[in-house]
Amino acid sequence: MPYRIDELAEKLGASFEGDGSLIVSGAAEPQTAGEGDLALAMSPAYAAHLAEGRAQAAVVWPGADWQALGLKAAVFAPRGRLAMAGLTALMDPGPAMAPGIHPSAIVDPTADIAADVAIGPFSIIGAGVTVAAGVRIGAHVSVGPSSVIGVDGLIHDGVRIGRRVRIGARVIVQPNAVIGADGLSFVTAEPSFVELSRQTLGVGEVTIPSDPRWHRIHSLGGVEIGDDVEIGAATTIDSGTIRATKIGNGTKLDNLIHIAHNVVIGEHCLFAAQVGVAGSSVIGNRVVCAGKVGISDNITIGNDCVLGGASVILSSVPAGRVMLGYPATKMDVQLESYKALRRLPRILAKLAPRKGE
Amino acid sequence: MPYRIDELAEKLGASFEGDGSLIVSGAAEPQTAGEGDLALAMSPAYAAHLAEGRAQAAVVWPGADWQALGLKAAVFAPRGRLAMAGLTALMDPGPAMAPGIHPSAIVDPTADIAADVAIGPFSIIGAGVTVAAGVRIGAHVSVGPSSVIGVDGLIHDGVRIGRRVRIGARVIVQPNAVIGADGLSFVTAEPSFVELSRQTLGVGEVTIPSDPRWHRIHSLGGVEIGDDVEIGAATTIDSGTIRATKIGNGTKLDNLIHIAHNVVIGEHCLFAAQVGVAGSSVIGNRVVCAGKVGISDNITIGNDCVLGGASVILSSVPAGRVMLGYPATKMDVQLESYKALRRLPRILAKLAPRKGE
Amino acid sequence: MPYRIDELAEKLGASFEGDGSLIVSGAAEPQTAGEGDLALAMSPAYAAHLAEGRAQAAVVWPGADWQALGLKAAVFAPRGRLAMAGLTALMDPGPAMAPGIHPSAIVDPTADIAADVAIGPFSIIGAGVTVAAGVRIGAHVSVGPSSVIGVDGLIHDGVRIGRRVRIGARVIVQPNAVIGADGLSFVTAEPSFVELSRQTLGVGEVTIPSDPRWHRIHSLGGVEIGDDVEIGAATTIDSGTIRATKIGNGTKLDNLIHIAHNVVIGEHCLFAAQVGVAGSSVIGNRVVCAGKVGISDNITIGNDCVLGGASVILSSVPAGRVMLGYPATKMDVQLESYKALRRLPRILAKLAPRKGE
Numbered sequence A, B, C: 001m002p003y004r005i006d007e008l009a010e011k012l013g014a015s016f017e018g019d020g021s022l023i024v025s026g027a028a029e030p031q032t033a034g035e036g037d038l039a040l041a042m043s044p045a046y047a048a049h050l051a052e053g054r055a056q057a058a059v060v061w062p063g064a065d066w067q068a069l070g071l072k073a074a075v076f077a078p079r080g081r082l083a084m085a086g087l088t089a090l091m092d093p094g095p096a097m098a099p100g101i102h103p104s105a106i107v108d109p110t111a112d113i114a115a116d117v118a119i120g121p122f123s124i125i126g127a128g129v130t131v132a133a134g135v136r137i138g139a140h141v142s143v144g145p146s147s148v149i150g151v152d153g154l155i156h157d158g159v160r161i162g163r164r165v166r167i168g169a170r171v172i173v174q175p176n177a178v179i180g181a182d183g184l185s186f187v188t189a190e191p192s193f194v195e196l197s198r199q200t201l202g203v204g205e206v207t208i209p210s211d212p213r214w215h216r217i218h219s220l221g222g223v224e225i226g227d228d229v230e231i232g233a234a235t236t237i238d239s240g241t242i243r244a245t246k247i248g249n250g251t252k253l254d255n256l257i258h259i260a261h262n263v264v265i266g267e268h269c270l271f272a273a274q275v276g277v278a279g280s281s282v283i284g285n286r287v288v289c290a291g292k293v294g295i296s297d298n299i300t301i302g303n304d305c306v307l308g309g310a311s312v313i314l315s316s317v318p319a320g321r322v323m324l325g326y327p328a329t330k331m332d333v334q335l336e337s338y339k340a341l342r343r344l345p346r347i348l349a350k351l352a353p354r355k356g357e
Helices: A005-012 A080-091 A193-200 A331-351 B005-012 B080-091 B193-200 B331-351 C005-012 C080-091 C193-200 C331-351
Strands: A015-018 A026-028 A037-041 A057-060 A073-076 A165-167 A178-181 A223-225 A236-238 A245-247 A322-325 A328-330 B015-018 B026-028 B037-041 B057-060 B073-076 B165-167 B178-181 B223-225 B236-238 B245-247 B322-325 B328-330 C015-018 C026-028 C037-041 C057-060 C073-076 C165-167 C178-181 C223-225 C236-238 C245-247 C322-325 C328-330
Touching: A005 A015, A005 A073, A005 A080, A026 A080, A037 A080, A057 A080, A165 A178, A178 A223, A223 A236, A236 A245, A322 A331, A328 A331, A331 B331, A331 C331, B005 B015, B005 B073, B005 B080, B026 B080, B037 B080, B057 B080, B165 B178, B178 B223, B223 B236, B236 B245, B322 B331, B328 B331, B331 C331, C005 C015, C005 C073, C005 C080, C026 C080, C037 C080, C057 C080, C165 C178, C178 C223, C223 C236, C236 C245, C322 C331, C328 C331
Parallel strands: A026 A037, A037 A057, A057 A073, A165 A223, A178 A236, A223 A245, B026 B037, B037 B057, B057 B073, B165 B223, B178 B236, B223 B245, C026 C037, C037 C057, C057 C073, C165 C223, C178 C236, C223 C245
Antiparallel strands: A015 A073, A322 A328, B015 B073, B322 B328, C015 C073, C322 C328
């Protein structure tokens, strides 16, 4: 998508210098940029590679000597990644979804479909579903009874939306995500060994049940997803039991994440891939989870917590904590423990030598 | 689905007091319950919220003074979650699957399909498949050659069932699960560095192979799934190599779980989300895995083990153990180690101070 | 698929003894082998079970006394699993995909489709897509605009391939994998608490942003996958931002793996299930990751590294390292630390007793 430099700078709310009439039609790294590309050179380290490519224009840092870098025009970005957000949005042609309802799609006659929606091939819209204005639904999607997709939603191919799932405005769901499947909620007739071992912490005799069958607790509560949420590929968000599982406004979930039944996640959180949140836990606002974080069931994570990569959170965390480890502690405590543990073998060999040491 | 209180109590095998003719048509938490809802107030903590809602009837604990709680009728549940199982089953309208074979479904003429099955839009049933009586298959499902789905099975949308997958009676498979894909089974022509490093524990020189190519071992063994099993959304169970990967009767698997080729899982196990079991391991009966547990390849987990959240099991575990940690140990040993590790930095600062301490 | 023993040995490049005209039509474990099966008895431990089955022929180790084992013919395998690779390939009837383009498939008129490809029911091929000779695409697959599938590719059911995904020759993609979805790439207008806490390691006051919204960086770079790659079921490989995410020739990825945007993975790597690689990290050639390994963002893993089960890699690793743990260290260092930690509670009780010890 071609833009003049002056037009692009205006759309980004950025300043530029040089030839504002120069036209760029893509973004690229400095070393691979073609003549028509806008190079991304937001720091001197990146700019060093401009000579290897053929860009005539670049996004640079405030104060950069763009002429010395051999450019004909430069756009100034005080915060590089924010400029990337604006720039990539401008350059994105958007998903290839034809307007209208594809003839192969199956839409229940009781569904309420806005006039301008796109529904792709082989998709299925159930009874009583509401699809609001501006929604685009890809191919091979299924939407269960009584669910709602808010305005300007973008539902990619292969997404499964169960029954009673209410999705807010401008939500993006990546391919093959599953929203509103049944939760893992089972109970034995008599207290099970796992229930008892939570109390005994595993000390004592195993009890073998006379009836080991798991009785199923059905999931009737559905899912409620706020506005401006994004849900990653193959991520699963289970239905609540009798109330909804909830994801707050502005929260972004990456791929292969599991959100169990009854979980409540606040607003503007960011969860990286493969995070798992067990049943009925409550997560505050603006919580950031790095990849693979695990959060135990029935606990609370306060606002503004940062949970480091692969942290395992076994108990509630107050607001504003930066956590790391398994089991997770405050990050500085964890790093101290790591260092001490690394020194330990040598120190033990001195203080408490075993035979042969 | 409306029920009279006396009728509901009878179906649950529970006793009730008060107005048995009162009609409830849903279940809800005490604070959000409407006039027609049955409130779930199985403990005094929950019952405290009854006044915030409008419920006239509730499920309460044995001995609760229901009249003092402002109720017109009460159902007594000695084991709350078990009552939930019965109650939610009664209240569940079930999945929206129309009876019969949808005209868009593609059923191989050699498949053996019982008279009363439901097969949803765009689903594909392969050659030689058996679909038993009472089975309901959703939309966008594919079932590979020679596979079998036992009586009263419920296969949700987007599920992939490969070839030679035998599924028992009353099995539920959640959306986008994949059963019977090929296992990750590869071998280099000469012993690889990873094979050698298992023996040397990583000490010694790296060997760079002259031929680094991975040769594929094909997966011919299929999968065998017992009766009353449930398989979560986007969970993957790989085909065995020359014998079947097996899941025993009554076992329940949550979402995003990986069960590798040749694994054998016993009966009445319960695995939470994101558990992974590596190739050829054998898991006993009634084993409970919390979320994110990892089990190494070619090991054995005895009956009745409980594996705590995110435990990493690197070697075999005898029956009845409660395990935690990475690497997992008995839970009490692990908790002792954690406590000691937390004290360690201060103690080392005294016993073995470094410069500046 | 029936083979004569002499013919089979020749195809495997192996020697045989005994009745070369004997016909086998399947492979099985010794104890369950039928009369027409070739038993797999590559070690004395397996051979001990031959008497329990009915096999007349087996694959055995070099030097095995096959006649004493009661066999009529034996194929000799100096490297058992390599023989398995050849053998299972011979015995595999291959996926059930009818030749040609199924009438229900939707192929964009601008797509370039080789004459001999197979495209299954309800699959969708987008604008400008290239599908090379010999490619087989299953059912319910979608391929986005401008993507390329190289010769002899095998794309299983339910796979989602986004836009600008270039796949090399002979690539196998297992069911429900997602290639080329958007990366999790977001930025706040002002520096966020998580950015700051990376610098402070979590020490200091939490800052609550006046504008907590996450701005989306779009994913325009697509994915590049080399030749002879295999991608597991429900694995997700995200699109790069402005350059492609890359997977090198010969690399094999298991199920439920996450490869984030901009990641570059080298050649002939092997990743077990549930591995996660965060954004922009670079992995060398011949790297082996056991299950559940997590690799942080923006780091480098050298050639020939072996990362043990569930290792969490928080910083770059030089070539040839065998790593384990959280945070991962060299495996021998980690094992030493584990041992010291197990001794620690008893030693602390002596050296630094608390009240009551």
